[in-house]
Amino acid sequence: MYxxxxxxxxxxxxxxxxxxxxxxxxxxxxxxxxxxxxxFEVKTGEWYYxxxxxxxxxxxxxxxxxxxMGSTSIPHDIKFELDNGRxxxxxxxxxxxxxxxxxxxxxxxxxxVFYCSVGNHRSxxxxxxxxxxxxxxxxxxxxxxxxxPEPSATELPPTPGSTPMPNRWWTFLPMLVKNETPSQR
Numbered sequence: 287m288y289x290x291x292x293x294x295x296x297x298x299x300x301x302x303x304x305x306x307x308x309x310x311x312x313x314x315x316x317x318x319x320x321x322x323x324x325x326f327e328v329k330t331g332e333w334y335y336x337x338x339x340x341x342x343x344x345x346x347x348x349x350x351x352x353x354x355m356g357s358t359s360i361p362h363d364i365k366f367e368l369d370n371g372r373x374x375x376x377x378x379x380x381x382x383x384x385x386x387x388x389x390x391x392x393x394x395x396x397x398x399v400f401y402c403s404v405g406n407h408r409s410x411x412x413x414x415x416x417x418x419x420x421x422x423x424x425x426x427x428x429x430x431x432x433x434x435p436e437p438s439a440t441e442l443p444p445t446p447g448s449t450p451m452p453n454r455w456w457t458f459l460p461m462l463v464k465n466e467t468p469s470q471r
Contacts, residue, residue: 324391325349328364331356331381333407335364335400338414342391343421350387354379365403366416368392378404395420 324342328335328350342348352364358381365375369392376387392398395418402412 323347323349325351327351327353329353329355330362330364330402330412332360333410333412335402335412335414339417340400340414341417341419343419344391344395345393346391348389348391348416350376352376352379352385352387354381354383357381361404362402362407362412363404364400366398366400368398368416369394375403391416392418394418 324340324346326337326340326349328337328340330336330352331354340348340350350364352362354362356362361378361380363376363378363385364387365373366389367373368389372392374387374389376385379385398416398418400414400416401408
């Protein structure tokens with residue numbers, strides 16, 4: 287005699303869910319990491335960019351929508367000087383036109399320059415910064431930065447032999463997806 291489908295169906299559904307859960311939690315079989323994206327609208331005109339500073343995290347997909355708000359007789363573009371001599375540039379556009387540029391942010395945190403490559407526009411003030419931060423929005427220390435010698439009242443001293451932990455909960459998400467602990471990084 288065949289068991290009724292009303293009894294088998296719930297068992298099959300639960301077994302499928304359990305199998306999928308086991309496969310997704312095994313190392314190496316987790317879902318691939320989805321890159322984050324940062325989209326910016328940059329307005330340009332005679333001798334300006336607005337905004338002049340853009341901040342993204344390392345290795346994110348950056349999309350720039352360049353809108354020319356100025357004269358139809360004066361073209362502008364936006365050119366980024368990135369890591370390892372890599373450059374990314376929009377098309378030259380005139381007043382009323384828009385162009386979209388997409389690229390991957392540098393893998394190394396730091397400050398990178400962008401400017402208008404048309405004629406002497408850069409020397410007339412058409413320049414800005416792409417600030418690339420590490421995970422959690424942290425910039426690497428620079429030679430001009432001085433650490434605070436006095437710990438704040440809320441900071442606890444590190445435990446000897448421990449690894450410093452990020453102070454933002456979302457920095458743990460990549461580790462959870464990869465099924466790692468902070469000491470495995």
